[in-house]
Amino acid sequence: MKTVLAISSGGGHWVQLQRLKSSFIKYNVIYCSTIDYSRSLNKDEKFIQVQDANKDDKIKLFFMFINILWVVLKVRPDIVISTGAAPGFAAILFSKLIFNSKTIWVDSIANVKEPSLAGLKVKRWADIWLTQWDAVSKKYGMEYKGSIL
Amino acid sequence: MIFFTVGTQLPFERLVDYMEKWSICNPNVKIVGQICDEKKTDNFISKAFMSPDEYMECFTQASVVISHAGMGSIISAIEYEKPIIIVPRFSYLGEHRNDHQIYTAEAFSCKSGIYVANDYDELSCYLNCNELSAPANDISIESSLISYISSEID
Numbered sequence: 001m002k003t004v005l006a007i008s009s010g011g012g013h014w015v016q017l018q019r020l021k022s023s024f025i026k027y028n029v030i031y032c033s034t035i036d037y038s039r040s041l042n043k044d045e046k047f048i049q050v051q052d053a054n055k056d057d058k059i060k061l062f063f064m065f066i067n068i069l070w071v072v073l074k075v076r077p078d079i080v081i082s083t084g085a086a087p088g089f090a091a092i093l094f095s096k097l098i099f100n101s102k103t104i105w106v107d108s109i110a111n112v113k114e115p116s117l118a119g120l121k122v123k124r125w126a127d128i129w130l131t132q133w134d135a136v137s138k139k140y141g142m143e144y145k146g147s148i149l
Numbered sequence: 150m151i152f153f154t155v156g157t158q159l160p161f162e163r164l165v166d167y168m169e170k171w172s173i174c175n176p177n178v179k180i181v182g183q184i185c186d187e188k189k190t191d192n193f194i195s196k197a198f199m200s201p202d203e204y205m206e207c208f209t210q211a212s213v214v215i216s217h218a219g220m221g222s223i224i225s226a227i228e229y230e231k232p233i234i235i236v237p238r239f240s241y242l243g244e245h246r247n248d249h250q251i252y253t254a255e256a257f258s259c260k261s262g263i264y265v266a267n268d269y270d271e272l273s274c275y276l277n278c279n280e281l282s283a284p285a286n287d288i289s290i291e292s293s294l295i296s297y298i299s300s301e302i303d
Contacts, residue, residue: 012220
């Protein structure tokens, strides 16, 4: 069975990732976030908590990358799906480079006018690069296939 | 009870100040906040961090939710059909790295039950109004996005 790494930051990113659940739930899914959501998942669902960071704190960002590298090596995902932000970028980057996993980026629906920073940077490494707004799709060449709402 | 949240990542002092100010004028209304530090008066309680369970409990019990313009709060408000007043963060005040919350607020303000307040007067005007409507939970589980992703994974 395929292994899916479903990863996002906490808060809104996680809420959006959960809304996409039905597209990958039949596989072996490992969820990963910066806040401990293990109790909000079913008992048989696997969860790994990772360090949070953003581009403003380089030291934290460095440790987050190491943390995610370890997760990717442990999980060996066939597929990685992320709704952002920095942790999702790191997971897609490492999974693509090490395992050539199929990588899917769904930019947060919060990004109405332009892609998120992580969304722009992940372009090279994402096989599927999606925005949730038609206008962003036209302007930045991201694919638009609908939204979680 | 009124619940307000500034999200998980950054502080939002302006919104906290607005809520404190409003709580002083409305001593009979209980206000619970998820912010970046702990405060407590007779009718105003705030916590620096809430577990996801605790957060959902406050969210579902509140009569109205006040939030920064974050998608977690907006989606939850739609899912739980809760009136929500969103206060976008401004980058020129150092409240976020950019102004995407202004655009998020703008994009969702057309939905009934989602109100946008840019300053204290607008916020208190909504809070003082007893007839805020709730958004309708019209999110379909079988979206085109989900079918697209499913087909790509298979």
